[in-house]
Each structure stands twice: as structure tokens, then as C-alpha cells.
Amino acid sequence: GENVEQHPSTLSVQEGDSAVIKCTYSDSASNYFPWYKQELGKRPQLIIDIRSNVGEKKDQRIAVTLNKTAKHFSLHITETQPEDSAVYFCAASTRGGSQGNLIFGKGTKLSVKP
Amino acid sequence: KAGVTQTPRYLIKTRGQQVTLSCSPISGHRSVSWYQQTPGQGLQFLFEYFSETQRNKGNFPGRFSGRQFSNSRSEMNVSTLELGDSALYLCASSFGGPDTQYFGPGTRLTVL
Numbered sequence: 001g002e003n004v005e006q007h008p009s010t011l012s013v014q015e016g017d018s019a020v021i022k023c024t025y026s027d028s029a030s031n032y033f034p035w036y037k038q039e040l041g042k043r044p045q046l047i048i049d050i051r052s053n054v055g056e057k058k059d060q061r062i063a064v065t066l067n068k069t070a071k072h073f074s075l076h077i078t079e080t081q082p083e084d085s086a087v088y089f090c091a092a093s094t095r096g097g098s099q100g101n102l103i104f105g106k107g108t109k110l111s112v113k114p
Numbered sequence: 115k116a117g118v119t120q121t122p123r124y125l126i127k128t129r130g131q132q133v134t135l136s137c138s139p140i141s142g143h144r145s146v147s148w149y150q151q152t153p154g155q156g157l158q159f160l161f162e163y164f165s166e167t168q169r170n171k172g173n174f175p176g177r178f179s180g181r182q183f184s185n186s187r188s189e190m191n192v193s194t195l196e197l198g199d200s201a202l203y204l205c206a207s208s209f210g211g212p213d214t215q216y217f218g219p220g221t222r223l224t225v226l
Contacts, residue, residue, distance in 0.1 A: 046216070
């Protein structure tokens with residue numbers, strides 16, 4: 001089945017710097033890759049997603065890139081702010097068809113120091 | 115539009131007991147997926163229901179089961195609880211394809 005590896009497990013940056021989180025997946029049939037942000041005690045919230053027919057997607061300070069050949073995708077956060085501090089999870093759909101479940105990476109705890 | 119809701123929010127049980135958790139999806143969503151979240155293992159997929167049928171299942175023992183009703187509400191049951199079942203159980207709903215999943219607030223289960 002699908003396996004998603006996420007690195008790093010913890011990341012500390014200064015406010016205003018950029019943060020990059022990387023994920024690799026194993027199933028070449030996966031075609032949907034969302035990123036979730038989970039603040040302490042709260043539910044995971046989708047922040048951005050990308051499908052396999054797109055190489056890059058941006059939404060203000062957040063961008064995701066996808067390399068299908070290498071089977072990896074990355075989250076880029078620019079001009080980080082203290083409120084970006086949270087755990088970030090990448091995920092991949094297990095199959096390219098109608099399956100609706102996701103396989104998650106282990107998460108990255110991002111700390112943004114003011 | 116109301117978000118995904120889960121009940122109860124907190125639950126304390128003892129080993130050997132069973133528990134039923136409930137999830138109400140966003141109106142119009144037909145898929146409900148369940149996940150177990152623990153500090154050591156992260157978010158692990160349990161199973162997914164779509165139109166009252168289990169469509170996919172993760173690597174969990176048969177003690178974990180679920181069902182979905184005609185109104186798309188879903189329940190998850192864990193029988194013969196073990197200490198290791200202590201976790202945050204999250205459900206997520208979507209329209210049904212590999213699309214955006216919206217999570218509920220979770221049920222925090224503690225097994226003593």
C-alpha cells in the first residue's frame with residue numbers, strides 16, 4: 001500500500017524566514033496531495049492541495065510543488081509569522097480513482113520564533 | 115454550512131469495554147473516513163465509508179469496525195478495548211473522490 005515519508009519532524013525558523021517541508025510517496029497511482037495544518041488541541045485544517053496534473057500551486061505565502069517522476073512534493077511557506085507555528089501534515093490518496101481516504105506523513109512541528 | 119461534528123468529544127473507558135463514536139458529515143458529503151491520531155504513530159487511516167458501504171480499510175484489527183447510515187452519518191465501534199487504543203479519533207467527510215476532506219473536532223478516547 002501507499003507509504004508517505006515526511007521530513008523534517010521538527011523545524012524552527014525566525015519570523016520572516018522561509019520554511020520548507022518535504023514528503024515522498026511510494027504509490028505512483030496517487031494523484032491527490034493535500035497539506036493540513038493542525039494547531040494544538042484543534043482539528044487538522046486543509047491549507048493547500050495539489051493534483052498530479054499540476055506541478056506547482058500557490059496561495060499567498062504558501063506554495064506546494066510536485067515532482068511525479070521522483071514521487072515527492074514539498075510545502076513552502078514564505079515570510080513566516082508566529083501564527084504559522086503548528087504541526088503540518090502531508091498526505092496522499094492511496095489510489096488514483098474514487099478512493100477517498102488519505103495516507104498521512106508523520107507530521108512536522110514548525111516553530112516560528114518572533 | 116455546518117461543519118463535521120463528532121460525539122462525544124471525550125470518553126473514558128476501561129480495558130475490555132467497548133465504545134461507539136459518532137460522526138455527522140457536512141451536508142451533501144457521502145464519504146466518511148476515520149483516522150486514529152496518536153503522538154507516536156501520527157494520523158492512521160482506519161476505514162472509509164461511501165453510500166453505506168465500506169470502500170477501503172486500513173491495517174487495524176477486527177476489533178475496529180464501523181458503519182454508515184442512509185443520511186451519511188457514520189459510527190465507529192471498538193470492542194474489547196486495550197490501553198493502546200487511547201487516542202484521538204478523527205473523522206473526515208468529503209464528496210467521495212480523492213478530494214478535500216474536512217475533519218471533525220475528534221473524540222478523545224482514554225482507556226484505563
